[in-house]
Each structure stands twice: as structure tokens, then as C-alpha cells.
Amino acid sequence: MKSLDRVIAAFRRFPGVGPKQAERFAMYLLRSSEPETEEFMQAVKALKTSVSQCGVCCDYSDTPVCPVCSDPNRDASVICVVQQPQDAAAIEKSGAFKGLYHVLHGAISPMEGLGAGSIRLKELLERLESSKGGVRELILAMDPDTEGEATAMYISGLAKELVPRITRIAYGVPLGGDLDYMDEVTLGHALKGRTKI
């Protein structure tokens, strides 16, 4: 069926969706009631029309400035730089951070031809400049891979004139993780980043 194949093809473009799951999704839509499908379509439409990027931190937001950036109780002197909106959401969920975020929407990847212009780096530097020393710490919370590493190095090179303190989150053995199941790179990082007790 052409219309079924078309929906399956559309779902195949979703991240991590294989042929079997795409088929299951299409079947679910066929099975589901008219109001259910309508709600789904409306939700997607609303998402695409009402969500844009926060004018300060570039995170996705319903409003011109996102709730975190417009919260007067947040510490505006600390900015945590992340690659993706999900990363900011994950840190937010941990409750361990009371500063502001900056979302790059990607990482520098020379292998894939993605330079500094492909991420929201210019916005970060402008933000730091216009704060006129109001930002005293920049926490780099990049993914622990080559692109994340390259991005962190590149940003720290550009930002060190603008912020007195640039830090990186700790990379090591995750809590609840089994030490003997850890890969050697993680263990190497955990050892290198050891702290005094």
C-alpha cells in the first residue's frame, strides 16, 4: 500500500527507528481513533509553530526568553554550555545546577565539515561580551567524544579573554556503574580526574 509505505518511510527518518518499529507505528496510527490521530497531528503542528529558540541561551522555548533565563533566582554569573537542548534538560533534572545555560545545537566536527559557524557559538561570545564581566564561570558540559572534546577546546580558546574561570564537568565512572565493566578510556579519565578526600 502506497500510503502505508509513505508513513513507514517518514517514520524511518526518526532517530533510532528501524523498519519493524516504523511499521508498528504506522499500524498504531491506522488502529487509533480519529480524535487520537487529530490530537497527535495538532500537537506536532503546535510544536512547529509555537517553539522557537530563546533569545538568550538558544534553548528551545515557547516564549522569546525561556523560563530559566527569565528566572531572577538563577545565578546569571555561571553559564553551563551544552551541545543539545536535551543535555540542558538532563542537567536541570539533576537539580545540581542553579546557573544559566547556553545551548550550542551541535558540536564542531571537522570530519563532517561542521565548523564553528554551524553551532550557536557566536551567540555565546556575544553574550559573554555584553555581560561585561558579569559572567565569572563558564562550565563546558560537552559530550565525552572527539567532537565534544574539540568543541570544548575551541570554546575555551575563544572565551578565556572574556571569562575569568572556564571549567569542564567531570568525566569518570558513573554512579551505580560496575567498575570492571567500564571501558579503559573512562577508567583513564576517572583516574586522571581523581580528587583528594
Added chain:
Amino acid sequence: MKSLDRVIAAFRRFPGVGPKQAERFAMYLLRSSEPETEEFMQAVKALKTSVSQCGVCCDYSDTPVCPVCSDPNRDASVICVVQQPQDAAAIEKSGAFKGLYHVLHGAISPMEGLGAGSIRLKELLERLESSKGGVRELILAMDPDTEGEATAMYISGLAKELVPRITRIAYGVPLGGDLDYMDEVTLGHALKGRTKI
């Protein structure tokens, strides 16, 4: 964000989708370009408007009678009864069956209060009656679980007056499967269903 949460909630209703995957899907839609989202929305819309059930076998179809049922080269004297459209598609892919299908769209499940009226059983019986003996074999290809078992028993009870031969597909050790990893019920079935060589 309200509109993000709404889409995530909609995706959570998809089969087998957890909170993390629903979030990834929503983020994918946010990232994706206008034409991409538009194609997705149109595909879903087309699916819901153009697909209905085949008037003969009750499988999903773009046309009033599905391609299988309207193919003169198929053997109309053998009907394979399956629970879901995907089951018919899977058997079709095997290439081992040249007859016609009947899709029940479910199974009888007294535990969940799903009686014979909740599946396309009436349509099957009418089809057998109106064929006036044209159907000589009914193959029951139910899922190997309690509901499938109950459904097969129920159908064979009602259809035995209408069809000379009612069979069930073989349940046993799958090809490529490891015998010592098989559960005892499957092994029991495989032994009970042994054939002479």
C-alpha cells in the same frame, strides 16, 4: 514547555515508546526542516483518509478490495486466518503461501473482556458461507499464546461445518534458533508436532 510536553505525551502512546525515545522524537521534529515535517504530516493524513479495510479479507487496503484478494492467480480455495495485518504481511514476505488471507484484527480474550464480536469473525463466517464450499482449507495462523489458542479453538468450532479441512501452522523451534536456549513450552510443542522423515 507545554507544546513539547504535548508532543512527547502523544508519542508515549505509540507502541513500545518510552519517555526517552518520545523526547528524542519530539526533538527530531523540532530540528527537522519545514518540508520534512510537512511530508510527515501529509503522509499521516493520507494514511488515515485513504486506507480502509478490504471488503473481502478485512486487511488494510487503499482499494475497496485489496491486491491479494483481487489477484486471479491466488488460490481462493485456501484461506489463512491471522490476527493482525502485520501477520499477513510477514507470511506474504515468506513467499510460502499462495492462497488468500483473513485478518481478524485481534484475538478473543475473555480476560480482557474481548469476545467474538470484537474481531472480524462474523466476516470470516459469512465469507465461508457465501463461498458455498469453494474454500477447502482454513489455515489458522494465530499467535502462540493463550489468546491465540482460544481464538483458534473458537474458530475451528464454528467453521468445521463450513470447511472440509481446518489446519494450524506448526509451532516449534525457529530456524537458526539454538535448541538449548528454547523455552520448555516451545520444546514441548516441537516434540508434540514432530513429523516423520
